Amino acid sequence: MPSIPTGVRGARFTGWGTALGHRLVTNDDLAATIDTNDQWIRERTGIERRHVGGTNAELSSASGAAALAMAGVDPLSVDALVLATTTPDRAVPATSSTVQARLGLRCGAFDVNAACSGFVYALVNAHGLVAMGAERVLLIGTDILSRITDWDDRNTAVLFADGSGAALLEAGPGQLLGWDLDADGTLEEILYCDHGGFIQMNGKEVFKRAVRIMVDSAQKSMKHAGVTADQVSLIVPHQANIRIVQAACDRLDIPMDRAAMCIQDTGNTSSASIPLALFRAADEGRIARGDLVLMVGFGAGMTAASAIIEWGGH
Ligand code: COA
Numbered sequence: 001m002p003s004i005p006t007g008v009r010g011a012r013f014t015g016w017g018t019a020l021g022h023r024l025v026t027n028d029d030l031a032a033t034i035d036t037n038d039q040w041i042r043e044r045t046g047i048e049r050r051h052v053g054g055t056n057a058e059l060s061s062a063s064g065a066a067a068l069a070m071a072g073v074d075p076l077s078v079d080a081l082v083l084a085t086t087t088p089d090r091a092v093p094a095t096s097s098t099v100q101a102r103l104g105l106r107c108g109a110f111d112v113n114a115a116c117s118g119f120v121y122a123l124v125n126a127h128g129l130v131a132m133g134a135e136r137v138l139l140i141g142t143d144i145l146s147r148i149t150d151w152d153d154r155n156t157a158v159l160f161a162d163g164s165g166a167a168l169l170e171a172g173p174g175q176l177l178g179w180d181l182d183a184d185g186t187l188e189e190i191l192y193c194d195h196g197g198f199i200q201m202n203g204k205e206v207f208k209r210a211v212r213i214m215v216d217s218a219q220k221s222m223k224h225a226g227v228t229a230d231q232v233s234l235i236v237p238h239q240a241n242i243r244i245v246q247a248a249c250d251r252l253d254i255p256m257d258r259a260a261m262c263i264q265d266t267g268n269t270s271s272a273s274i275p276l277a278l279f280r281a282a283d284e285g286r287i288a289r290g291d292l293v294l295m296v297g298f299g300a301g302m303t304a305a306s307a308i309i310e311w312g313g314h
């Protein structure tokens with residue numbers, strides 16, 4: 001992957017927002033219908049509860065509207081909408097078109113499907129649009145995994161849920177210092193979902209590969225950015241399983257108290273998981289201007305993506 005050329009026009013987040021599925025589902029709720037229990041789910045995954053329900057356009061519009069309001073920008077001044085998702089409301093058109101209309105935007109809109117790495121893929125593309133002249137890009141990551149989850153399958157039902165996170169990216173002091181996008185299509189069969197079907201997963205295999213590719217991608221981004229692990233103030237990993245995060249952080253030499261986690265409350269929300277964890281940390285005051293934040297995701301495909309940003313731009 002290339003490094004960022006010097007002199008390229010930069011961008012930084014000026015507003016953000018999040019939304020969760022309408023209905024709270026606890027581990028005990030799941031244990032009432034499938035052969036599982038709260039203790040197993042907490043210990044093996046870190047998940048305590050999750051939210052399900054709502055359409056992709058509903059959750060995307062809610063998080064997107066919050067991001068625009070926080071940034072205080074006129075929707076008509078947004079130059080592009082990029083929606084990372086694996087679960088669009090329709091096959092055609094892209095859900096970004098529906099969201100564009102709901103938010104009153106008048107700009108290009110497109111979906112990006114890179115499974116759970118989607119938000120970071122979209123983030124890198126959105127920075128590319130700014131480098132090409134866009135002033136403002138609305139970036140959203142949303143998934144409605146409850147739609148493609150078999151609620152009778154305990155292998156997957158305990159993991160997946162619905163959510164959305166959005167950020168307004170505005171041209172200005174650049175925040176992106178390094179990035180990496182990766183995929184290995186030969187691993188398609190360990191995690192996939194056919195049209196009209198449910199998620200099929202070889203959990204053990206995904207676990208093993210996930211740790212490896214997260215570490216590899218994070219190291220590439222750090223190298224491109226000229227940043228070492230001890231300089232990273234906060235790592236924002238894809239929220240799939242707390243044990244995957246622990247294993248990756250261990251190998252990266254980043255202590256877990258520097259990891260942004262929300263999996264206990266959200267489960268795995270795919271494209272929404274990194275923005276949900278990132279903006280929760282920001283809202284809790286865990287990130288200060290100038291802090292280096294490492295985002296790293298992995299997902300079906302098997303995709304991996306990471307980015308180092310300097311909070312507030314440099
Ligand atoms: N509730 C209770 N028991 C369960 C269970 C559940 N939901 N699922 C499996 N078990 C049981 C198994 O039957 C097995 O029992 P046994 O020892 O008597 O045979 C035991 O728990 C261990 O099962 P195993 O499959 O080895 O568990 P695990 O530690 O590998 O955890 C996952 C399973 C799915 C949580 C884990 O492999 C994982 O998170 N993989 C990655 C998945 C992922 O991240 N997917 C999305 C990628 S974006």
